[in-house]
Structure formats: C-alpha cells, structure tokens
Amino acid sequence: MENHFEKGNLSINSENILPIIKKWLYSDADIFVRELVSNAADAITKLGRLDSLGEANLPEDEAFAIKIVLDKEARTIKFVDNGVGMTADEIKKYINQIAFSGATDFMNRYKEKMDAESEIIGHFGLGFYSAFMVADKVEIDSLSYRPEAEAAHWLCDGGIEFEISAGSRDTRGTTVTLHIGDDGEEFLDDYTLRRIVKKYCGFIPVEIYFENAAAKTNDKEPINDKNPLWLKKASDCTDEEYKKFYHQVFMDFNEPLFWIHLNMDYPFRLKGILYFPRLKHELESIEGQVKLFSSQVFVADNIKEVIPEFLLLLKGVMDCPDLPLNVSRSFLQNDGYVEKLSGYIVRKVADKLVSLSQNEREEYNKYWDDINQFIKYGCVREADFYEKCRDAVLYKSTKGEFYTLSEYLERNEDKIGKKVIYANSAKRQSQYIRMFEEQGVDVILLTTRLDAPFTTHVEALEEGVAFARIDSELSEIMKGEDTEKDKKAHEGLIAIFKEAIGNKNLAIEVQNFKNETTPAMIFLSEESRRVQEISKVYGMKIGKGKTDEKLVLNGANELVKLLDAGNLDVDDAKVICEHIWDMASLSHGHLSPERMEKFIERNSLILREFVR
Ligand code: ADP
Numbered sequence: 001m002e003n004h005f006e007k008g009n010l011s012i013n014s015e016n017i018l019p020i021i022k023k024w025l026y027s028d029a030d031i032f033v034r035e036l037v038s039n040a041a042d043a044i045t046k047l048g049r050l051d052s053l054g055e056a057n058l059p060e061d062e063a064f065a066i067k068i069v070l071d072k073e074a075r076t077i078k079f080v081d082n083g084v085g086m087t088a089d090e091i092k093k094y095i096n097q098i099a100f101s102g103a104t105d106f107m108n109r110y111k112e113k114m115d116a117e118s119e120i121i122g123h124f125g126l127g128f129y130s131a132f133m134v135a136d137k138v139e140i141d142s143l144s145y146r147p148e149a150e151a152a153h154w155l156c157d158g159g160i161e162f163e164i165s166a167g168s169r170d171t172r173g174t175t176v177t178l179h180i181g182d183d184g185e186e187f188l189d190d191y192t193l194r195r196i197v198k199k200y201c202g203f204i205p206v207e208i209y210f211e212n213a214a215a216k217t218n219d220k221e222p223i224n225d226k227n228p229l230w231l232k233k234a235s236d237c238t239d240e241e242y243k244k245f246y247h248q249v250f251m252d253f254n255e256p257l258f259w260i261h262l263n264m265d266y267p268f269r270l271k272g273i274l275y276f277p278r279l280k281h282e283l284e285s286i287e288g289q290v291k292l293f294s295s296q297v298f299v300a301d302n303i304k305e306v307i308p309e310f311l312l313l314l315k316g317v318m319d320c321p322d323l324p325l326n327v328s329r330s331f332l333q334n335d336g337y338v339e340k341l342s343g344y345i346v347r348k349v350a351d352k353l354v355s356l357s358q359n360e361r362e363e364y365n366k367y368w369d370d371i372n373q374f375i376k377y378g379c380v381r382e383a384d385f386y387e388k389c390r391d392a393v394l395y396k397s398t399k400g401e402f403y404t405l406s407e408y409l410e411r412n413e414d415k416i417g418k419k420v421i422y423a424n425s426a427k428r429q430s431q432y433i434r435m436f437e438e439q440g441v442d443v444i445l446l447t448t449r450l451d452a453p454f455t456t457h458v459e460a461l462e463e464g465v466a467f468a469r470i471d472s473e474l475s476e477i478m479k480g481e482d483t484e485k486d487k488k489a490h491e492g493l494i495a496i497f498k499e500a501i502g503n504k505n506l507a508i509e510v511q512n513f514k515n516e517t518t519p520a521m522i523f524l525s526e527e528s529r530r531v532q533e534i535s536k537v538y539g540m541k542i543g544k545g546k547t548d549e550k551l552v553l554n555g556a557n558e559l560v561k562l563l564d565a566g567n568l569d570v571d572d573a574k575v576i577c578e579h580i581w582d583m584a585s586l587s588h589g590h591l592s593p594e595r596m597e598k599f600i601e602r603n604s605l606i607l608r609e610f611v612r
Helices: 017-025 031-052 088-110 127-133 182-188 190-201 239-250 309-313 329-333 337-359 361-381 383-392 405-416 430-438 451-461 488-501 526-537 558-565 570-588 593-611
Strands: 005-009 066-071 076-081 135-143 152-156 161-166 173-180 208-212 258-264 270-276 289-294 297-301 315-319 394-396 402-404 419-423 466-469 507-511 520-523 550-554
Touching (some): 031 066, 031 127, 031 190, 088 135, 088 152, 088 161, 127 135, 127 173, 173 182, 182 190, 190 297, 239 270, 239 315, 337 361, 361 451, 451 466, 488 550, 488 558, 488 570, 570 593
Parallel strands (some): 066 208, 419 466, 507 550
Antiparallel strands (some): 066 076, 135 152, 135 173, 152 161, 258 270, 270 315
8 A cells, every 4th residue: 555544535526425315315224234235245246256267266165254243332333244355445446436426426417306205216336325324434444355455444434534544454355334323323223233134135145144242142143044035946946935935024924825936037137926915804905015126135115116016915025136226216117127027927927827727726716815806906907917817817606606707607698698797795685686596697796895997897808798786677587477568557556656655756667576575676777876886986976866776666576466456555555665665775775864763663563563
C-alpha cells in the first residue's frame, strides 16, 4: 500500500446521499441483512470459482462459511466471511466509487419519482450502504486471497468521509462490522436477528453460523439450508421431503394436498414448488403465500407484479435468478417477463390438474372442496386457464357425486338439454332439489362467492350451456298432464289468491306438477335474479314491481283443488292462501319479520284447530 493512512471524500455529488438511501432505497430496514450476507456469499462463490480455475490454491478441505456475530453489549453486528477479501485499492474501487456511482445513478434516475410510492425492490450496486439504515458507523476489515496482499481497514461514520488504513485481519476474507445506532436498536436482539437471517438467507448456498458474543453461545449447526428442495430434480424428491419442506417453510402443519415442481431453463430460469394447501374449514377463503427468491436469496412474499395473481392463493417458493431486481415493480409488470412466467406456470398447473383428474379421479374428487375456489378464480382471471383445465373442473352434486361438465351434460341432456341445474343451499332449497331428483336430474351445488362470475365465464366459453338455479322456472320435466287448456277456469282461484294475500301485482299461474304434495312454488327467472344480484353488489336500486317473480300453484295438489272448487268459507280460504304463500316464500328465500310473526301465529291457530 502506498499510503499507510488515507483520508478522502466519497466520490459523489450530493452531500447527503446516505440519509437519502436510508429514507428511500429500502422500505424495510431489515434488508441490510440480506445485502451483507449476499455480499459475503458472493465473495465466497467468487473464491470457489477462482479456485476451480486454479487461481487460488485452496486446501482440499477448505470450509467456506459465513459467521454472523451479535454483540449486544458492544452494540455491534459482524458479518464475517472467508471469501475473496479485498485489498485497500479494491475497497476504494468497489465500496467508495462503484457503490456511490450506483447511488448517484439511482439519484439521477429517481430524482423526480422520489415519493413514497416509488418502491424499489432491488439494489443499484449499493446494497452495502443499506448498512447505514441501522448503523451509525461501519467498518470493513479485509484480507484479499492474493498471495502478497495486506490487510486493509475501512471506516465510515455515515457522513461523506471515509478513512482507510492498514488492517489487522490475519485470515483471508472480510469482516463488516456495524456499530448499531438508535435506528437499529431492535436488531440487537438475538431472536429478531436470527429470524431475519432465516427469512432472507434461509436457503443461500453458503453455510451461515450464528454467534451471540454477549451470551457466549456459538451455534454448531448452520442456520440455513444450502440445498433447498426446489433445486433438486423432481424425480429425486420423495413425498416425505416435499411435506417436510412445506411444514418447515410455511409453518402449516396440515398436509398439503399435492404439489407441482417447476423447472424451466428457457426463455428464463425458474425453479420452484407450488403446493395446493388443504383448507382448515370448508368455507374458509384461501390465503396463500408465494415466496420469491433470486438465486436462493429471499426477495419478498406475494409480489403480484411478478407472480400471476391467482397463484397467490397457493403456497410455494419460486426462484427466478434472471429476475431484474434492480428495477421498479411497475417496470417488471410491463417487462413481458411476467407474461412468460405466467404462461409457463398456467400450463404446468393445468397439466397437473388434468393429469390428476384423469389418472387419480377418486383422490382428485376428494381434493375438490379444497381446490375449487383456486381453480375457479384462476379460470376467471387467466384467459387460458379455463381452456387448459376444462376437464379438471368438477361440479359437486347435492348427492355428493362429482361430475365434469361433459359428464353432467351426458347424464342429463336428454331431460333438460344443455342446462346445468344448480342450488346454493342443500337445506334451504331442499324442496326444489327433491322435485328435480325425483325426475332423475342431477342438481349441482354452487356455494361460493366465486361461482357467479365463474359460471358466467363458462357460459361465455361453452356453446349453448346455461346455468339455471333450481327455482328459476318450473322445468318441463316437472309438469304433469294437462295444464294449459283450462287456464280460463282458474281465473277465480287466482283472484281469490290475490285478494287473500293482498298483492295485486304478483304474477300467479296454475300448473299441474307431477309431484302432488307441494301446493305452490315461487320462480324467478335466472336472468332477473342475476340482474338483481349484480345490482345488489353495486348498490343499485331496482324498481320493486319490476321483478318477474312468479307464484305457480300446483293444480294437482289437494289443497289447491279445494280452493279451486270455490266452496270454502271466505275466511278459511284466506288462511289457506296466506299459508301456501308463506310456505312457498320460505323455501324460495325468506320471510320478512312481520310475515314470519304472522306465519307462526297462523301455525298455532291451525294446530289448535287440528286437536279440536
Ligand atoms: P453489489 O453487491 O450490488 O455489487 P454492494 O454495494 O453491495 O453492491 O457491493 C459493492 C462491491 O463491493 C461488490 O460488488 C464487491 O465487489 C465488493 N464487496 C462487498 N462486500 C464484499 C465482501 N464481503 N467480500 C468481498 N467483496 C465485497
């Protein structure tokens, strides 16, 4: 070294670059751990490469490792590696100039956009300076691997001045010492620091050991796993390994249902595992977690700019080493990268679902309750997804059977054409369901909020297919003989009814049902109901009289016949009409509180008559 002791200015224009870095560059202060450990791991990887080129002459049993030493009393955190190390000149070049030119570049490009929204997820070759987010003072002690190298020491207290002098490190590698300031207080905690190391560096390719100097504890086991499962070939992984990895990464001690191992080399590299989680409760909405890594370093959870949104319902890890992390999220979105990534994953996921549904149908049926929301969401969000996994979409019947659309149509088409009859509630709509089942028609259950957009989507893509709720019309197959011909003859009955229930506007019809026990049912066309539901969602008001709700009286029912004959006492007829109307309303939807009260009163009246 020419100068034994050197003082200088960091080569930047701005006087206050560090405060800016602190404030704007990273949203999470804990990122310094990721940056410093990554630098250490890079230094080790570089040395390994030099060695394999015959340029470093390391012993056979060289043990590469990173050590993180927390000293709460001294208020320091040290990152120690045995990688390439740096000479004083290299420190000047890489730390002072390059890093700061990165900072200047960053400043220039983002000057205008420096507001809280411009989130930057990567680094501009200034990761090292993230240390100042938590430290007042940073030291570097380094000894280069080069044969004649001298140890160097660098010190910077967060201003724009640095000091470089001869160092004392006597083994190859670099020690970065952070003197933690008030901003970094929380990181002086053993548990917190370990947690952060695990979060970002839990899978990096170099062993990390944790040492607590104040407590005098020194881990024997590395804190990370340097060969994460996603890097292995799928054919070399056992089910046990996949499950263990899932428990370990997601802290979810339910077994995953199944998983997909992703592995792609072109047009970009991607490795990962996507798990289909088991839901804890039947109606639980799914909440996934997809962890994004770049060359085994954790970047963030659930980055929707990079990972197709519907996949965020799954749990998984994805390692995308080609991901340009030094750009803003909005750039990523427009990069075309996401599109390619999405295209690939959509295909892999659909392939897996189709193969399971074809080869392991019994098992697949059992998964359906857990995965149906994911699949439906995917179909609605991703144009290609439905096309690709159409045959893996199942419909669950009220009897607990599972059919694909083709299977359903095949079973029912001769009776109801290309309609798919569905119910939202097996209990509430049981009366309607029973009437269809009596005619040998399968009724499917659609119970989630996603079903409405999903079925609309299917209707748009499947020629002629129409979903019809069970109470949308009196299906032809439920109608008995006759009916239409003596319409006129029922006018008296309809008038009695309108009078009794005090609703002149209600549409009433008389039809003979095949089933004789039900006196009446209410129908509302599929179309009107959907309009009503949509307007409810958007808070629009629909004119009350405009609904095409219809009460259909069953001409084959004994009570209706009695009323129709016209020789009942007026008061008795009124009670019967009101009661039929209330019962039909009950199984169609619900009664208003006032009607419910009257309904109960009337019930006890009828019971009293009955015992008399
Ligand atoms: P980046 O890692 O993006 O290049 P940094 O500011 O983190 O930016 O680091 C700048 C440079 O300093 C690195 O590229 C590397 O050459 C050098 N460096 C940083 N940390 C170490 C280390 N622990 N050992 C050897 N060299 C290092």
